[in-house]
Amino acid sequence: MPYEFKIQRRVEFSETDMAGIVHYSNFFKYMETAEHAFYRSLGYSIVMKEVDPPIGWPRVHADCDFFAPLRFEDLVEVHMLVKEKKNKAITYVFRFYKVNGAREEVARGILTAVCVTHSTQGMKAVPIPKDLAEKIETAPAALLE
Amino acid sequence: MPYEFKIQRRVEFSETDMAGIVHYSNFFKYMETAEHAFYRSLGYSIVMKEVDPPIGWPRVHADCDFFAPLRFEDLVEVHMLVKEKKNKAITYVFRFYKVNGAREEVARGILTAVCVTHSTQGMKAVPIPKDLAEKIETAPAALLE
Amino acid sequence: MPYEFKIQRRVEFSETDMAGIVHYSNFFKYMETAEHAFYRSLGYSIVMKEVDPPIGWPRVHADCDFFAPLRFEDLVEVHMLVKEKKNKAITYVFRFYKVNGAREEVARGILTAVCVTHSTQGMKAVPIPKDLAEKIETAPAALLE
Amino acid sequence: MPYEFKIQRRVEFSETDMAGIVHYSNFFKYMETAEHAFYRSLGYSIVMKEVDPPIGWPRVHADCDFFAPLRFEDLVEVHMLVKEKKNKAITYVFRFYKVNGAREEVARGILTAVCVTHSTQGMKAVPIPKDLAEKIETAPAALLE
Numbered sequence: 400m401p402y403e404f405k406i407q408r409r410v411e412f413s414e415t416d417m418a419g420i421v422h423y424s425n426f427f428k429y430m431e432t433a434e435h436a437f438y439r440s441l442g443y444s445i446v447m448k449e450v451d452p453p454i455g456w457p458r459v460h461a462d463c464d465f466f467a468p469l470r471f472e473d474l475v476e477v478h479m480l481v482k483e484k485k486n487k488a489i490t491y492v493f494r495f496y497k498v499n500g501a502r503e504e505v506a507r508g509i510l511t512a513v514c515v516t517h518s519t520q521g522m523k524a525v526p527i528p529k530d531l532a533e534k535i536e537t538a539p540a541a542l543l544e
Numbered sequence: 545m546p547y548e549f550k551i552q553r554r555v556e557f558s559e560t561d562m563a564g565i566v567h568y569s570n571f572f573k574y575m576e577t578a579e580h581a582f583y584r585s586l587g588y589s590i591v592m593k594e595v596d597p598p599i600g601w602p603r604v605h606a607d608c609d610f611f612a613p614l615r616f617e618d619l620v621e622v623h624m625l626v627k628e629k630k631n632k633a634i635t636y637v638f639r640f641y642k643v644n645g646a647r648e649e650v651a652r653g654i655l656t657a658v659c660v661t662h663s664t665q666g667m668k669a670v671p672i673p674k675d676l677a678e679k680i681e682t683a684p685a686a687l688l689e
Numbered sequence: 690m691p692y693e694f695k696i697q698r699r700v701e702f703s704e705t706d707m708a709g710i711v712h713y714s715n716f717f718k719y720m721e722t723a724e725h726a727f728y729r730s731l732g733y734s735i736v737m738k739e740v741d742p743p744i745g746w747p748r749v750h751a752d753c754d755f756f757a758p759l760r761f762e763d764l765v766e767v768h769m770l771v772k773e774k775k776n777k778a779i780t781y782v783f784r785f786y787k788v789n790g791a792r793e794e795v796a797r798g799i800l801t802a803v804c805v806t807h808s809t810q811g812m813k814a815v816p817i818p819k820d821l822a823e824k825i826e827t828a829p830a831a832l833l834e
Numbered sequence: 835m836p837y838e839f840k841i842q843r844r845v846e847f848s849e850t851d852m853a854g855i856v857h858y859s860n861f862f863k864y865m866e867t868a869e870h871a872f873y874r875s876l877g878y879s880i881v882m883k884e885v886d887p888p889i890g891w892p893r894v895h896a897d898c899d900f901f902a903p904l905r906f907e908d909l910v911e912v913h914m915l916v917k918e919k920k921n922k923a924i925t926y927v928f929r930f931y932k933v934n935g936a937r938e939e940v941a942r943g944i945l946t947a948v949c950v951t952h953s954t955q956g957m958k959a960v961p962i963p964k965d966l967a968e969k970i971e972t973a974p975a976a977l978l979e
Binding site: 556557558573576577580589590591616617644 | 846847848863867872874879880881906907921
């Protein structure tokens with residue numbers, strides 16, 4: 400069963416700031432891009448309207464440690480690993496590598512998303528749909544160190 | 545009846561790019577901020593769920609001419625004017641002034657939004673709700689030159 | 690000589706807004722992504738530090754007409770064409786197609802960028818470097834209609 | 835000496851996503867807005883070109899816990915507190931409150947920024963300029979719990 404996914408993307412001009420480096424908020428967007436591509440690789444979309452009621456994945460925690468800057472046109476590999484799969488939530492680890500030039504880990508992040516349905520009372524955490532949960536595995540501990 | 549609105553905002557770090565100036569896509573966000581504040585000033589929200597069916601305002605045209613750059617912490621005045629009010633659409637003009645230091649017009653933009661409802665067939669243009677339409681006036685031609 | 694370039698990108702979650710569609714400011718980022726990939730295809734970067742003095746390409750005009758919305762995970766083709774090449778400026782046309790499902794033109798935009806150097810007096814328009822200018826051609830009129 | 839700062843901002847349409855709530859990456863932008871306003875309140879800018887060499891504040895860590903969503907036009911108070919002041923780095927805590935309607939803490943974040951100069955070898959951590967460091971105090975422990 401899958402427990403990881405890798406994407407590559409090239410840093411865009413609009414993602415840089417006046418310091419000449421990628422604005423740190425964009426690393427959180429990069430995380431999400433990898434997460435969503437992981438879902439597509441499983442045959443799902445993070446936006447699941449076809450389940451009843453529709454579910455969503457709001458974030459309850461996100462963090463990132465930054466080791467080195469990324470710059471315009473750098474090629475970034477985002478390596479996503481499933482750190483923990485609970486009944487109603489998934490936690491991912493993300494390792495960011497600059498892969499143009501010498502491969503270098505530039506950041507490491509964590510994201511926890513909770514499976515919810517929306518009702519008139521607001522969001523409510525619900526168990527991850529069974530067929531999806533069965534497709535997602537926790538990464539081996541050795542990979543998460 | 546109101547035909548204009550002014551807002552001020554300070555340029556944020558995340559709005560700059562590696563050229564040290566505000567990324568041009570942000571001027572289109574600034575336009576919208578002025579438009580939405582204009583609606584609030586009329587007692588409305590651009591997101592009108594309380595009308596039945598709910599209406600939205602997708603954009604069908606946007607343009608901007610840029611005369612001078614904006615930089616971090618510059619104070620920007622966005623002066624919005626109603627250029628044209630049609631049955632199902634409104635066109636706005638926006639003048640951007642840098643107001644720290646010598647007042648200087650740095651950009652001028654146009655935005656056309658169409659009033660729509662959402663149905664299973666997608667979006668459908670509908671007349672602007674009467675009570676809202678009655679509160680919005682076209683700016684005098686002299687101001688639009 | 691090259692006068693066009695095409696890129697594809699998938700709509701990201703963070704590019705959508707509460708109306709469930711791509712926020713219109715992102716079309717201006719998509720334009721730029723195509724422009725910059727075009728430069729790379731010519732062996733250049735839009736950020737040219739190796740020329741002396743370094744040059745940049747601030748925008749003096751941008752516009753976009755929106756025909757249909759883009760949604761999360763839609764696949765977008767951006768077709769860039771060189772509309773006009775002047776001594777110190779280039780104007781591009783961009784056609785946006787949704788290419789998942791039936792191919793559909795969803796937007797059309799224009800961008801004019803001016804070649805500048807930065808000095809203590811600010812930006813100054815300069816002729817496009819000769820070796821770059823020689824590599825860029827205006828698209829045939831028939832393609833620009 | 836100052837150890838805290840508060841700002842308010844209204845959620846903008848472009849900050850929402852298709853789930854109808856503020857995209858989580860924006861909380862990291864809100865943090866920065868408060869940090870920069872704090873600097874201005876001290877008579878400084880986060881971009882200090884007038885010191886020699888110029889210094890910058892890249893982030894080495896950021897995290898955020900999300901308790902409740904923010905929606906379009908919600909009014910957010912960001913309460914920044916100095917958690918730790920070291921020789922070359924500052925750590926801030928941020929508490930996000932929704933203040934339209936019943937006051938509610940919606941998120942809590944942390945940001946660590948390092949004082950650097952830029953050289954041809956890249957960024958290098960340096961002591962915080964003395965006159966600035968003297969103006970910033972660590973918040974009382976009781977406020978940080």
